[in-house]
Structure formats: structure tokens, C-alpha cells
Amino acid sequence: MKSFVELFEVSLRYGEDDDGTLALQDATMRVDRGEFVAVVGPSGCGKSTLMKVVTGLWPPSKGGVIVNGKEVDGPLSITGMAFQNPTLLPWRTTFHNVMLPLEIAQPHAAKLRRERASYESKARDLLALVGLKGFEDKFPWQLSGGMQQRASICRALIHEPLLLMLDEPFGALDMFTREELWLAMQELWLARRPTVILVTHDLREAAFLADRILVMSSRPGRIIAERTVELPRPRALSMTYEPYAVGLVQDLRDHIGAAREVA
């Protein structure tokens, strides 16, 4: 299978000169088309930097990034992004927040005026899929944290991006809400099969959602281990408490512990 995202010995140093912080060092990884990959690692290991490099928001200082067969040299418009902070626009309703990418990303922006009705029904369907039916016309501050995050994920998906980048999107939620959103996320992924890169520090989350888990070392970040999750889909939450997943989480935990000690 041909890889969709490929990083080859990517280093990134913040700041111009040599004494700037080295956030990534020789990070090499590949993600297949339609694959769900989780990146885990100790805090401050450059996971978020990795996201910026893959999406072309930051040019790497060294090495190359290839996405969808092309060398990345600027922001990629085939990506959708969601962060720990829902970053919804408070002056827009939930529905219009979800519509935002369609007003900007091509080819949708050009077609939006003519095909508004079909786009709008798509947005409503997507909101319904994550359980936000009936909340379309509410403003973000009228929603709970979990609902805001659902809306944020809808916004990341509405323009059918080929690549979905999730930067700890469930990190600020309580455990029950988080698990609910794992299920919603799995459903969305099974329905559309985008390529997903999920950055997280929750190992159970990685085990539940991902096909493959990459472990990063502490700063400067490198990929130091890789595990394939062999659980059938669709997965149930209870699977994360079964021996296989528990063993996997423990294994990952040891790697991260070792990475922290080295630092």
C-alpha cells in the first residue's frame, strides 16, 4: 500500500539560530491512506509541532514531508484540524461554525452559493451523527464542553478532508464525555475513512481508536517505537479493559517512561 503521509528525517528548530529550541529531530514516519494513527509521548515532546509540520503550517528545518504524493511546501487545504480547545467562533451558531470551512476551502467555496442547500443538509447530517441534532442554532457558549468539542470535530470534517489532524481533541473533557466522543469518532471514521493522525497522551484512547500507535521520545522528538493495534472494528469500550489492550497500554507506558528517564 502506498503511504499517504511520509516524513523523512524531519527536524524542526524554533527560532532562526542554532540555540533555538529543537522540537523535532530526525522524525521519520509513514501513514497509509485511510489509516488511523495515534502519536503518543511524554508532554512537551513535540507532538503538536509534528502536526504543524505535517499540515504545512511550519516548514521543517531539515528533512522532507510528503503528503498525498506531493512535497509539502505550504499549508495543505486537504486537511481538517481539531484541537484540545474547541476554538469555535462565539459569534456564530453551531451550524454556521460547522459551515465555516465550506466558505473558505476550495472547491467548496466556489460551489457554495449554487449548492448551498445540499451543503447545508450535509452539515445537519454530520451534526446529527455526533448527536448534536437540535443544537444547530445554539451558540457555542450555550453548549457543554463535550458538545463544543463535537461541533469542533464536525467543523474539521465537513469539507471531507483527506487528512484529519487531531491534537488532543478530547484532552480537556471528563472521562465519560471522552469515551462518548471516542465512540462518535470511531463512527465518523468508519463512515468516511479519512486518514487520521491523532496526537494524544491518553494511551487507552490511542488503543481504542488507532490502527497503529507511534511513540515519541521526549524533546527533541523522534519516533522511538511503533505498535499495531489488533482489535476488530467496530470496537467496544469494554475492549480497552481486556488483557490485550491492557497489555498494549502497559507496553506503551514503559516506552514513554523510558523516554522520560532519558531526558
Added chain:
Amino acid sequence: MSETAVPAGAPAPNSAPPRRRRRSRKKIGRRVLPWVVIAALFLLWQALVDALRIESFVLPSPSAIFTAGWHWRGPILQSAWQTFVETAIGFFFAIVFGLSAGIAIGSSSLIYDGFYPALVGFNTIPKVAVVPILIIWFGVGAIPAIITAFLLSFFPILVNVATGIATVEPELQDVLRALGASKWQMIRKIGLPRAMPYFFASLKVAITVAFVGSIIAETVGSNAGIGNFMLVASSRFEVPLAFAGLLVTGAMGIAMYAVAGAIERRMTGWALRGGMDIDTRS
């Protein structure tokens, strides 16, 4: 958004909307309270002037002021209208310039670095000192007053709009950039809407200083307007009439502030009710 970054005049995060039934009496009380305070001040003033027998040309009593004001209501209203028109025109240009310059400065660090020091320097110049120059250039009349109103009021608008645009959350910028948004799209979709609460809050400050500006110009050199009216009245030792002009000035200031406040509440309700909820999260 941290509270410390909020510039003067930025929207204060409001408390929760009052529960209607229980607080309705309290609410009416709050409505009436300012009028009660004003009336009480006037009564106290009247009582002091009467009791201490202060001469009318030193401090006229409110009753003398109202009598003089009512007697000369025609000229007073005419002057007030003149001042209002000058203020409104100057203020209009201040909005146009403040908004566009604020967008430019807020969205480009290059323009910010280049122009901001000069603007701050300009803003520190006392505008009273500029009025005689304006009169040399444009002659006695409405134009110096309009320009002074403009000069005083564009700065708060500019600073607020620039702050609103410059403080857009980096993650939000990433979301839009990753969608392939152009610089102008980022300004239009997030920068401007985000700056709106700042903008409307600054209007309240700007309208009052614009008003001060036109009155200053009228006082220094003009043959019309409420500033000129007060100058003429006091040069004739008609102190109650000069005070009547002052009261009208104050009333106009309050009225303009109230209008700007009402527009603010209408336009940016989202920021007053929900802005805090979103902004404190991160």
C-alpha cells in the same frame, strides 16, 4: 483571552442575565437611581447656594440656570445642534479612518511596528494646541471643529480594532490557514467579527471625546456652537447662561454615550453573554 490584555473601553465580561421575576423590582430601581442621584445633586446645590447666599455670578443656583436656559432656549438649541452636527461628521470620519487603520495595523506586524510609535506620539499632542493652526488653515467655522473632533476620537477606535484583530487565537488561525484561507479571508471571517466588541466599546469612548473636541475648537475660535455660546455668555458675565450651556453639553454627552452603548449591546450580544465562557477556556 486574558483579562489583563483588554484595553481601556473593551467589553467587560458581564455577569449572568438577571432572573426576570425576582429581580424586576430591583431592575426598575436601578433604572430610576441615576435620575434620583442627579435630582438630589441639584437639590443639594440649590440648598447650598440659598443657605450660603452665594452670588449668582460666582455660582448660580440651578433654578437661576434653568430660568436663563429656558429664556434663551432658541439660541441654545441652535448652538447645540451646530455642535452635534460637527461632532457627528468628525466622528463619522473617525470611524472610517479608525476602522480601516485599525484593521491594517492589527493584521500586519510590519505596519504595526512602523506606524504605531508615530500614532502614539501624535495622540499625545494636546489637540487644543492644534486648533489655532487649523483656524489659520481653514478659517473660523465648522471645519476646525470637525477636524478636532476627528483627531481626538479616531485613536481609541484604532487601538481597539487593532487589538481585537491582533489577538486572534493562534489555533484559530491555524484552522483557517490549513483550509487555505487568504489573509483577507482571515480578517473577514475571524479578525473583524472578533474585533467588533472592541470596536463598539471604543465608540462609547470615542463619541464623548469627539464631543469634547468640537467644543474645544468652538471655544478657541468659532462663531457658532455650544462652546462659542458658553464663551460669549461668560464674557458677558451671564454666568447662569454659561452654566446652562454646560448642562446642555453634559446632557448631550450622556445621550451620545447612551446611543453608542445601545448600539454596542445590539451588535455584539454574543460577547456580553457568552464571550467570557469561551475566552476563559484554554
